[in-house]
Amino acid sequence: MYQDLSFMKVPLPEDVLKLKIYGDYAGTQKMIRYFLEEKDIPQALRKRLEIEQEVIGVMGGNEYPFTYDEALEIMTSHLRDFKKEELDHLKEISAADWIYIDGEVHFQRRFYENLIKTRPDYAKRVITENPEDEKQNHINQNLLNDNIHYMKEHGGRTVHTRIRSTIKAKKEFEEVGRKVRVHLPIPKVYEQVSNVEIHASNPEITYVAPFDAPQRTVYFETELKENQEFMIEYSFDYHVNYVELDPAKVSEEQPDFCLEEQTPHIVFTPYLRELRDELAGDETNPIILARRFYDFVTTKVMYSFMREYFTIECIPEYCAINLKG
Known part of the structure; x- marks a missing residue:
């Protein structure tokens, strides 16, 4: 069911929130049903509670096992x-x-x-059964450090990548003879990606999206065979520039696009406005301001794997309050 997640900005009723915080998810669902079925509530609150039914299903599932x-x-x-x-x-x-x-x-x-x-x-305290794993981790870290030095010295780097991507139906869902429509993602061409080339596919490709498609895929349409695997093999060049930012070279023209609120996650909440003002102070140079915000995120916020983002009402505020994300 499609959900308009912008309604996540609507607060939950206190009784629903108390049950949720305690972890009584069966009770939370029961309370939500009471609001939805027994009470005459505004549409905005109804939509929020319908979303929360899905959120509770995730939280009470296998997210915290x-x-x-x-x-x-x-x-x-x-x-x-x-x-x-x-x-x-x-x-x-x-x-x-x-x-x-x-x-x-x-x-x-x-x-x-x-x-x-x-x-x-x-x-450092992990008990490793295979010493080669620890050796490989050390090699990977050295490769990362070497790449950073190379990009600083040469102003960027181009990497040629070749990928083979496959997908097939699980046996319990396989319907031999049924017409199926399958999409597999491939790169679109833009500033950093070039020389995209398809080398092989199976079965024959029905349609390839144009180079500038917003979400580019190859499309297969066929009658499903037993144990059929759909495959695409492609390559591309990926280039990243290294730019040493200089506050003295800031352009007077600054972007004015993608700066508006977009609920539920791009919301200029009172707390985020206070944090913005605290970090900015009297500074007006965009690069220095960007560095201050970057430093806050990288030095004050602990990088962390997160639960399903769908269960978080406002991701930036969650990150700025809990100092993890």
Whole structure:
């Protein structure tokens, strides 16, 4: 069902919110049904509650599967000398994402992977069965550092990439003989992407979207065969410039597009306006301002894997308040 997510800006009724925070998702759904079926409510609130029915389905599903004991077992089995007190601390400082489900703490499905990616001290304690994995991680980091130095020295870099992409129906959904319509994404040509070339496909392509299509795909239309796999192999050049920003070279003409609000996530809330004013101060140079906002995000906000974005009412405000995202 299509949902107009702009209605996520509408607040939830207090009784719905209390049940949601406690993690009583069955009770939350029951309360929402009461509002929708028994009360004469404004259309804006009705649409908000209809969206919340979907949100609760995600939150109460497999987004937070691990109980406290299960999370502790994951950490102690993967990290050397991990202690219960460490998990308590990670929970207390919101480094390990958690919610209440029926009043009990549950951790997010990727909480362990998130900690390993964002906290080097924990990454060093991972119990690795294969030493080659640790060696490969070191190689990858060196490649990244070398690439940064190369781009600074040469003003950018072009990389040639070749990709083979496939898709097939799961066996339980396979309907042999049925006409199917299949799309596989391919690159569009724009400032950074050029020399897009299709090398192979299976079956024969029915239609290729033009180079400037907003969402470019190849399209297959055929009668489905048993165990049929749809494949496209293509290559392209990807170029990125390295630009050393100089506040003294700022143009007097600044962009005026894509600056408007777009609910629910591009909203100039009172808190975000206060944060903007605090970071900007009396500065007017766009590059210096951009650097201040960049520094806030990269030094004050902890990078973190997030739960499904659909369940967050306003992503930038969530990030600026919780200092993670």
